[in-house]
Amino acid sequence: MVNYFKTSLGCAIVLLMLSLTVSANGYWKYYEVTGDGVNLRKAPNGQVFGKVAKGTFFMATEPEDGWIYISTPLQSGFISEKFVKEVLVGKFSRSMAGSVVGMPVDQAWSYSLGDLREHEGWVTLSFANWSEPMESGMRLRDEGFSYAGKPTANGVDFTYRLYGYDPESPLQPQLESGEYLSHQYIMVVENTSDGSTSLRTFDQSFSVEPTSEKDPVVSERCLFGLKGAVKKLVHARSYVPSFMSVMDDAEVFENYVDMALFEADGMLASYCKVNADSEKVLDNYKYTRQGDRVYVEGYRYENPVKGDYKIGTSNFTLNYEDGEFKVDYGENGSDEAGISGEYSIGWNGLPEEIYFDGDGRSAPFIRESNAGTFTQTVYDSSTGMPKSASLRFDYGGEGYAFDVEFRDVQKDAKGNWTKRVAYDLEGSPMFIELREIEYF
Numbered sequence: 010m011v012n013y014f015k016t017s018l019g020c021a022i023v024l025l026m027l028s029l030t031v032s033a034n035g036y037w038k039y040y041e042v043t044g045d046g047v048n049l050r051k052a053p054n055g056q057v058f059g060k061v062a063k064g065t066f067f068m069a070t071e072p073e074d075g076w077i078y079i080s081t082p083l084q085s086g087f088i089s090e091k092f093v094k095e096v097l098v099g100k101f102s103r104s105m106a107g108s109v110v111g112m113p114v115d116q117a118w119s120y121s122l123g124d125l126r127e128h129e130g131w132v133t134l135s136f137a138n139w140s141e142p143m144e145s146g147m148r149l150r151d152e153g154f155s156y157a158g159k160p161t162a163n164g165v166d167f168t169y170r171l172y173g174y175d176p177e178s179p180l181q182p183q184l185e186s187g188e189y190l191s192h193q194y195i196m197v198v199e200n201t202s203d204g205s206t207s208l209r210t211f212d213q214s215f216s217v218e219p220t221s222e223k224d225p226v227v228s229e230r231c232l233f234g235l236k237g238a239v240k241k242l243v244h245a246r247s248y249v250p251s252f253m254s255v256m257d258d259a260e261v262f263e264n265y266v267d268m269a270l271f272e273a274d275g276m277l278a279s280y281c282k283v284n285a286d287s288e289k290v291l292d293n294y295k296y297t298r299q300g301d302r303v304y305v306e307g308y309r310y311e312n313p314v315k316g317d318y319k320i321g322t323s324n325f326t327l328n329y330e331d332g333e334f335k336v337d338y339g340e341n342g343s344d345e346a347g348i349s350g351e352y353s354i355g356w357n358g359l360p361e362e363i364y365f366d367g368d369g370r371s372a373p374f375i376r377e378s379n380a381g382t383f384t385q386t387v388y389d390s391s392t393g394m395p396k397s398a399s400l401r402f403d404y405g406g407e408g409y410a411f412d413v414e415f416r417d418v419q420k421d422a423k424g425n426w427t428k429r430v431a432y433d434l435e436g437s438p439m440f441i442e443l444r445e446i447e448y449f
């Protein structure tokens with residue numbers, strides 16, 4: 010069997026393990042209503058039961074037989090495609106956070122003023138609508154609105170409405186006392202003809218003056234929680250014996266060492282994972298790029314693996330598409346799957362929520378366990394280091410879930426953590442992780 014990393018990874022196992030001291034239907038597009046008071050119908054050419062205001066912005070599949078389905082937080086139904094136009098969208102950027110000036114769809118209001126900001130990894134939007142001056146010179150103002158959500162490739166999906174929002178106070182208690190939105194308040198970047206920056210919601214068109222804040226480079230390094238020009242990562246995880254002794258399925262929680270080599274642009278060149286106890290190679294891949302496609306070749310448990318796919322990035326996403334994956338088991342057949350998926354990258358340039366398939370069918374085929382593993386990480390805003398995490402291990406319709414706190418976190422000069430110990434909420438250690446990092 011070809012082993013791309015046998016010598017160097019074997020040395021890394023010895024060095025690191027010895028140092029462990031703790032044992033959708035159709036294609037979605039965006040549209041704007043161009044007619045004023047457009048009839049809203051229960052079905053195509055059906056009964057009229059409402060009106061849709063000019064300027065209303067919405068997401069939908071392409072019109073069919075002259076009709077398009079509109080759904081906003083306030084109304085849903087069918088309208089004629091004669092009264093809509095497609096809106097092209099751009100990429101959302103951290104530079105768009107700041108003061109915003111809006112034009113409300115509701116003509117009872119003249120303009121809106123507010124702020125778009127980052128708050129503990131979330132994006133918050135607060136604004137109020139204002140009227141034209143009355144005869145007295147005073148202006149009317151509504152109660153105002155505040156939302157919180159996560160950034161996407163093209164904007165922000167706001168999932169909470171906040172009441173009495175305080176940007177100087179911790180956000181989590183405000184989320185818990187806020188309202189979870191069953192219909193998300195979606196904001197996207199519009200590609201305007203004059204090059205200005207416009208942020209659209211169903212009921213507002215916000216203009217913003219971009220700041221000088223830079224977006225971190227999104228690459229496959231992000232999947233490993235890495236910052237900067239990392240060339241090589243060697244990582245080890247070891248579970249504490251007292252933790253392992255109470256687990257029903259110890260195979261889910263194997264001690265392992267993995268190594269990733271990166272190209273200068275942060276994309277994977279090779280990856281290998283080894284069981285730290287048996288030194289058996291579990292995964293071993295090499296990645297080659299030709300044009301806009303990535304070709305993967307290697308082994309899983311000594312079974313040949315091949316795959317190919319397209320990879321794309323935005324300031325907040327890393328996505329894989331148009332690909333295929335195959336593991337050849339010889340006389341026992343093969344395992345084949347299509348490749349299409351996306352990882353979300355947080356405001357800090359790191360994945361706050363990430364899922365790795367236990368069967369390794371999701372590009373780039375990284376596995377933390379034989380089970381599917383979901384990790385939701387909370388970072389310390391002052392140090393940038395991982396503070397806590399929610400972990401879930403899923404297999405065969407069953408699984409384990411843990412909330413952990415990271416202690417004894419150490420980092421290198423570039424700001425990447427090199428050691429952390431995970432403790433459960435009762436204060437018992439679960440596992441320790443160490444990383445050796447080499448930079449270009």
